[in-house]
Amino acid sequence: MSKVLVTGGAGFLGSHLCDRLIARGDDVLCVDNFYTGSKRNIAHLLGKTSFELMRHDVCWPLYVEVDRIFNLACPASPIHYQNDPVQTTKTSVHGAINMLGLAKRVKARILQASTSEVYGDPSMHPQMESYWGNVNPIGIRSCYDEGKRCAETLFFDYHRQHHLEIKVMRIFNTYGPRMHPQDGRVVSNFVVQALRGEDLTIYGDGLQTRSFCYVDDLIEGMIRLMDSSVEFTGPVNVGNPGEFTMIELAETVIRLTGTKSKLVFEPLPQDDPKQRCPDITLAQSRLDWEPKVALEDGLKETIDYFRSIV
Template sequence: MKRILVTGGAGFLGSHLCERLIAAGHDVLCVDNYFTGSKNNIAHLLSHPHFELMRHDVTFPLYVEVDQIYNLACPASPVHYQYDPVQTTKTSVHGAINMLGLAKRVKARILQASTSEVYGDPEVHPQHESYWGKVNPIGIRSCYDEGKRCAETLFFDYWRQHRLQIKVMRIFNTYGPRMHPNDGRVVSNFIVQALRGEDITIYGDGSQTRSFCYVDDLIEGMIRLMESPEETTGPINIGNPGEFTILALAEHVIRLIGSKSKIIRLPLPQDDPKQRQPDITQAQKLLQWQPTVELENGLKRTIDYFRSIVA
């Protein structure tokens, strides 16, 4: 049994991670300030003897004794991270500093939940870990993109300077139960709009592409990276390399739900990437990981979840 800290543990990904870690027999401390996370996501874990919940903001230091740290704390959708961009940057940067300081003090292994947004609007396709990206440092998405890039810098400087055991994981689009219904991401947007019979909004002509990884696959990759040999620091892409246009996704959701929603088009937001697809060669080679859930099956499970919460 390990003592494991999960920051952002009441969020979409964090709650699934806490569930998996407890099922594996570990003692889990879930930390969240509930900006985007919800107690509802972890309510079923509250009575478990090996689960503890703490309300805390990672921009402030935390003093606990743990063996591993999964640093997931940060709003991850444009709607949420652009609501308070200064706080978003502080969460990524100050949060990383505080969690790295904790890991150094207690000699814990620490994993950073980074993002495919470090690649920006890429000129390389698919994106591999050696690509440095094409990011606007002063745009409306920069609080998240550059915050995560700076967090990666901090992780590798702590590894070089203090020999801290680090893991850096670049997460590509992930979907599944417990997504926030108003997070502005395409999967949740399309499902909620289709269930309500509302127009489905596509930005641009819908030809931009994304790759969608089901949450169970993503969490499996995250745990495998944490448990990998010390020299496997990353960064490592974790995502599903299956590539779909946004228009195709919208049509897929309408068909699965049997909705009469119509598709309407709005202007493309600033700095919205045109292509996003992970090269997962490193994950396959170093972690023996690759996604197993097909988009159709994952969407059906996600639709079932949203049916239960959307009026």
């Protein structure tokens, strides 16, 4: 049994991670300030003796005794992180500093949940970990993109300067049950609109592409990275290389929900990337990981979840 800290543990990804850690016998401390996380996501864990919940903002230091730290704290959807961009940057940067400081004090291994957004609007396709990215440092998405890039810098500086055991994971578009219904991301947008009988909003011409990784696959990759050999730090891409246009995704959602919704088109938001697809060669070779859940199967589970709450 390990004592594991999960920051952002009441969020979409964090709550699924807590489930997996509890299931394998770890003792979990879930920390969240509930800016985007929800107690509903972890309510089923509250009665377990191996689970503890703490309301705390990672922008402030935390003094606990743990063996491992998963740093997932940060709003991840454009609507939420653009609502308070200064706080978003603080969460990524101050949060990384505080969690790295904790890891240094207690000699814990620490994993940073980074993002494919560090690649910006990429000129390389698919994106490999060696690609440095094409990021606008002063745009409306920069609070998140540059905050995560700075967090990666801090992780590697702590690794080089203080010999900290670090893992850096670049997460590509992930979907599944417990997504926030108003997070503004494309899967949740389409599913909620379809279930309400509303037209599905596509930004731009709908030919821009994304890769969609089901949450169970993503969490498996995260745990494998944390458990990997000490010399493998990453960064490593974890996502599904299957690529779909927005129109293809929308048409699949319409078919699976049985809605009579139509497609409507709106202008593309500033700095919205036109392509996003991971090269997962490194994850395959070093973690023996690749996604298993097909998009249609994962969407069925996601639609069932949203039916229960919308």
